[in-house]
Every structure is written in C-alpha cells, then in structure tokens.
Amino acid sequence: MLNNTDAIELMQALQAELKTYIAQGHGPFLAAIYDQQGTLIAKAANSVVQEQCSHCHAEMNAIRLAQQKLKTYDLSSYKLSLFVTSEPCLMCVGGIMWSGLQAVYYGVSSDMVEAITGFDEGFKPQWEQALQKRGIAVHGHLATPEGEEVLKWYVAQGHPFYGPRRKKD
Amino acid sequence: MLNNTDAIELMQALQAELKTYIAQGHGPFLAAIYDQQGTLIAKAANSVVQEQCSHCHAEMNAIRLAQQKLKTYDLSSYKLSLFVTSEPCLMCVGGIMWSGLQAVYYGVSSDMVEAITGFDEGFKPQWEQALQKRGIAVHGHLATPEGEEVLKWYVAQGHPFYGPRRKKD
Numbered sequence: 001m002l003n004n005t006d007a008i009e010l011m012q013a014l015q016a017e018l019k020t021y022i023a024q025g026h027g028p029f030l031a032a033i034y035d036q037q038g039t040l041i042a043k044a045a046n047s048v049v050q051e052q053c054s055h056c057h058a059e060m061n062a063i064r065l066a067q068q069k070l071k072t073y074d075l076s077s078y079k080l081s082l083f084v085t086s087e088p089c090l091m092c093v094g095g096i097m098w099s100g101l102q103a104v105y106y107g108v109s110s111d112m113v114e115a116i117t118g119f120d121e122g123f124k125p126q127w128e129q130a131l132q133k134r135g136i137a138v139h140g141h142l143a144t145p146e147g148e149e150v151l152k153w154y155v156a157q158g159h160p161f162y163g164p165r166r167k168k169d
Numbered sequence: 170m171l172n173n174t175d176a177i178e179l180m181q182a183l184q185a186e187l188k189t190y191i192a193q194g195h196g197p198f199l200a201a202i203y204d205q206q207g208t209l210i211a212k213a214a215n216s217v218v219q220e221q222c223s224h225c226h227a228e229m230n231a232i233r234l235a236q237q238k239l240k241t242y243d244l245s246s247y248k249l250s251l252f253v254t255s256e257p258c259l260m261c262v263g264g265i266m267w268s269g270l271q272a273v274y275y276g277v278s279s280d281m282v283e284a285i286t287g288f289d290e291g292f293k294p295q296w297e298q299a300l301q302k303r304g305i306a307v308h309g310h311l312a313t314p315e316g317e318e319v320l321k322w323y324v325a326q327g328h329p330f331y332g333p334r335r336k337k338d
Contacts, residue, residue, distance in 0.1 A: 054242045054267040073223045091263025098223040100333035123299035130292035164269035165245045
C-alpha cells in the first residue's frame with residue numbers, strides 16, 4: 001500500500017494528465033491501475049462519446065484493458081490498485097467489485113461531481129463499506145482541489161454532458 | 170408496456186433459450202432489449218469467461234449491442250425495455266441507469282441467484298426505487314421457477330463460477 005503523500009502526488013499527476021485527455025475529446029475522468037511495485041498496468045479515460053457506449057467510464061475501460069493485458073477476468077492474484085480522478089459511480093463500484101482489484105484510490109466525491117457537472121452518479125449508500133467487506137480497500141478525497149478545478153474547466157469549456165435524458169427532462 | 174401474461178411468456182422463452190447459450194459456454198444469464206412494438210433490438214448472454222472480462226454480463230452486453238446498433242450512448246429516445254433472466258447485479262443496475270433504457274423486466278431474484286450459484290450480486294439497497302425515481306420502470310420475479318431451474322442446472326453441470334477470488338477465500 002502507498003503512503004498518503006505518494007497517493008496524493010500520483011492523483012495530482014493524473015488530474016493534470018486528465019486535461020490532455022479532455023482536449024482529445026474524452027469525458028472528464030481518468031483511471032489508472034498499478035501493481036504493488038507501482039508499475040502501470042492500464043490507463044484509460046472516459047470514452048462514452050467517442051465509442052457511443054454509456055459503459056465506457058474510465059474505471060470500466062481501465063479494468064477491461066488490464067484484464068485483456070493479463071488475459072483473465074479475475075485480477076485478484078495480481079494485487080492491483082485502481083486510481084481514479086473522481087469517486088466511482090454506481091456502475092463502476094459494481095465493476096470494481098467483480099474485477100478482482102484489491103484497492104481503490106479516488107479524488108473528487110460524487111456529490112461534487114454531480115454539483116459541478118450535472119451527471120447523476122447513482123444511489124450507492126455505504127459503497128465503501130460494502131467493498132471493504134469484500135476485501136477491497138478504499139481511500140478517497142485525494143487531490144480534490146485539483147480535481148474539482150479540472151471538472152469546472154470541462155464544464156466551462158462547453159464539453160458534452162453525456163448522461164441519458166430523463167422523462168422529467 | 171406489456172401486460173403481465175405477455176411479460177411472463179417472454180421471460181419463459183428467454184429462460185428456455187438460455188440453456189442453449191450455456192451449452193455454448195456462456196454464463197447463466199440472458200438479456201434482450203425490445204422496442205415498444207416488441208421488435209428485438211439486441212440480445213446477449215453473459216460472456217465473462219469467453220471474453221476474459223468481468224464486465225461482460227448479459228445486461229451490459231445487450232446494452233452495448235443496442236447502442237452500437239442505434240449509434241448512440243443514450244437510448245432514451247427509443248423507449249426500450251430490457252428483459253433479463255435474473256435480477257441485475259450492482260454493476261448492471263448502474264449500467265441500466267446510464268443507458269437510457271426505460272424499463273427493466275427481470276426473473277430470478279439476486280437472493281436466489283446467490284443461494285444457487287454462489288455469485289456475489291453486490292450491495293444495492295432500494296435499487297428498484299432508485300431506478301423508478303429516474304423514470305425507469307422495474308418489473309421483477311417473472312418466470313422464477315423456470316429461471317431457478319436453469320441456474321441449478323448450470324451449477325449441477327459443473328459450469329464455471331467466474332466471480333473474483335476474495336482474500337477470505
């Protein structure tokens with residue numbers, strides 16, 4: 001496990017890198033998976049708009065890439081950690097649960113993601129405890145000022161809101 | 170919206186068809202997406218083992234296929250319904266939330282899926298109400314005797330358990 005300072009620095013680096021992905025047309029979320037030696041196994045940004053697929057969140061893309069690389073649907077024997085620039089949404093919490101990842105480090109909280117971007121992150125009470133019960137460590141709220149600044153920049157630049165339209169909309 | 174008898178008959182047909190998918194190496198879940206005229210838009214079974222990807226649940230696969238076919242990450246304007254042979258897991262509830270689907274019909278409950286197969290469907294309290302609040306109708310417990318029989322047959326035949334290994338395992 002990383003110490004807190006290293007985890008914050010790694011998250012700050014991802015938040016900075018995220019802007020490059022956004023400039024290339026990605027959604028405002030970036031995820032990276034590392035092994036216990038700190039070796040990068042997979043990195044991916046949100047690609048919902050490019051791939052026209054609502055599953056293509058950063059976490060889901062990074063998990064799929066790691067599983068393709070390691071040729072397994074169960075990453076558990078590799079003892080991998082996921083870093084993601086914002087708190088995982090409902091779908092991604094479930095995706096993490098099934099993946100065999102052993103730790104999650106996240107940046108901006110879902111409350112702030114929703115407040116800044118308007119995305120609906122889903123109803124997921126006690127998700128951290130639910131993952132921890134399953135042996136998955138969760139560390140949150142890393143580098144949040146930097147993360148919130150990137151999300152605000154995404155919105156201010158007029159990048160797309162790609163959530164589904166609701167009946168009430 | 171379908172009447173109850175039609176929905177049960179449709180689910181019974183999917184449960185019967187699921188056995189063919191299992192015999193071809195699929196996991197024991199089948200999902201199909203229909204428009205309001207009853208036209209099939211996409212159908213897919215669980216393919217976690219074949220694709221070596223833990224995201225490849227039946228619902229996720231069917232949603233991806235529908236979005237590819239209709240060339241959009243937001244299915245909402247098509248007013249589509251998802252039928253799935255068992256209750257969606259945590260990840261798939263989130264996947265449905267983001268997809269733009271407008272209704273979900275499911276068969277066997279997660280409690281029974283867990284009891285029969287040993288899969289961990291995740292902590293998802295009040296998921297039906299959470300989707301309904303978002304304008305997504307949910308109809309459950311259709312054709313459950315047939316569905317439970319297929320799951321028991323999957324296990325009895327020695328087909329794979331593809332959940333992640335936990336630290337406690």
